[in-house]
Amino acid sequence: MTEGPEHHDRAELAMRHAQARRADDLEPRQLVVGHHGGRRMTILGVVAAVAATVIVAAAVTAVVRAGQEGTRPGAGATPATMGTPAPEGMRSVSFADVEVDVPDTWIDDDPPRSDWCADGAQFTGPDQPYVALDAGEVMVAAIACPDAANPPGFPEEPVSTWAPHLWFEQSSGGVDGTETFAGWTLTTRTVGEVTVRLLTDEATADDVERIVGSVRRVSVDAAGCEPTSAAQAREFVRPPAFDVTTVQATEISVCSYTRTGTEQPGLLGSHVLTGDDASDVLAALQQAPAGGGPNRPGNCSPDYTGTSVLVLRLRDGPAAVGDLIVYSDSCYGNGADDGTTVRALTLDSCAPLWGGRVTWPGGDGTTLRVCHPRR
Template sequence: MRRSAAAAFTLLVLTMSACAARNQAPREVSASAGPEVSASAGPEVGASAAPEGWRWESYGGIEIAVPGSWGWANGSQRLHAWCITRADELARPVVGRPGAVATVGCWVGGSPDPITLVRKTGQLVTFDRTTEPPGMRQEGDQTVVLRDGVMITVNAPQEVRQRIVGTIRRVDVDSYGCPVEHPIGLHPQQRPRKPVDVASLRDVASVSACKYEVAGGSGSSSPRLVSSLRLDGSAAAGAVREIAKAPVGAGPNAPQTCLPEVSYGDEAIVLLVRSAAGPTEILLRYDGCDHNGFDDGVSVRTLTAAAVAPLIAGPNVVFNFSGPQEKLPILRPS
């Protein structure tokens, strides 16, 4: 789970982490929210197709297929704060990743434990890091799979649960073209290895948006892929054009609000762009109190809502961040 914890459960939860405000809005995201993203791998990725009508979700080197209609949520909140989840939220199946949890004590224990029951948590798949040995356990409507340092929790009716669990697989590069590990995880200050002015990119074919943990922020000594999506064709070209429109100059930043060692935040997104210039990278830093912006290796451009939006849709939705409130309408638009 992320190192920060929410102090209150409101539309916006402000917390303090190493002198930096962590902002959380716990609303869930439907599968239809935001721009359309690719749900199957392109030919350059070479991954097997998900079952018809399903899509792949990846985390930390593990991929799992889920029904394409499932949305996304703060997995920690949905699973561990089940007693304050609204009925309309429970009705929406979701895929969740680690996030801050409201300080509310939901009852645990008994047989079966409420946290294992669909009527308490709704249908969900959640990911988290774990140090437990590989294995599997089942209780109520829940199956927990421990594999390669990842805990996958599946709460669903038996038939659906078994089908989902049966798709779990290990990957080095996921179905959207994102490597499980990237140097930015251990070296958040690094710049793209092949500098190319984003405004010069032509014939953009696809953009893989790969979200990674960042060492120092996440607390992990082996930061890994958190989530990913891929834009293809006109959607990819449009995303690159919006980045090129953003003004040169980093931000929004507020370096005075946090310690330098955590100023990059918990996460960063690496954009793998495929265009006439060949494979290139753009680094999207958004999570910390400082160093925010799009870095193509030539210059750093300011975060804008239009440029950021397609890259933080769906599985890459941002639930927590540090830094100035000016980032709220960019990262958590209403």
């Protein structure tokens, strides 16, 4: 089943964002493309992101070398300060160059899937307030559930599957304001090129003003991530060089970007590792073997470089000490790069990076085993 063009309006900002955290069951099954209220959801194969192609070894070697040598500079200048923290009882979520504060009890999760009516459907949406993980790569049953005929702008699934939530869209020139339907209220606010939509019920009505009132454009989000990074380039790039084995870091900002080019903000989500979590990841990065990987270049086309990238911003107290660029969703060019050495992704250095609004984009089975192992 193929989505119509009206469901692809967010492709330039948010294509290929992953739904890998539910990939524990990898048995072959019939898949279709799903959608939710204009949020694009496509299928990215876990075993190979594109059709496997037999390629000449010499060509592969040249491409891999280009990926490791890369283009400089990559992540750009590293700011020494974080963004503005959320007020007490709130947390900040960001997309592109827009940030919003939501109650800290709101979780991050997927909206209902297009196969909500399937017999024995395993996921019909959260049952508590949440921030939608947009443009997720989801596996759904090959079934066309009936259209609920809800008003434009509201989720397309039946009201019975709804929960209060917030989601981001690329602006399509619509009108901001408030609409009501079946006891639910939809509040829309557009800032720049991003539209924020907030669906609330009677229990969450008091949250609307403080959430919508917090919508703002930022140059650095609360996690310390910039809206645009040179790492968004479609080709492999390298960060300003430092040596990760010689530094200390008390926290790591994990910034996820779509690789659709650097012409517009591409931040998909962010979170911060602190304390033992940051120390353990840093130690794993420092101990990882040089050379990059895991790679299996025979599994994809030589011009396929992946669709997303992580920038890891290392900080020691308030001081930024360097950025690493992490590629993980191609079948070559994978690794964590400090601009001096490209190191292999390992279970301890890759798996802990994904969390909150930073989700693994899928990729070759070799990276699956170290970046999203079966729990």
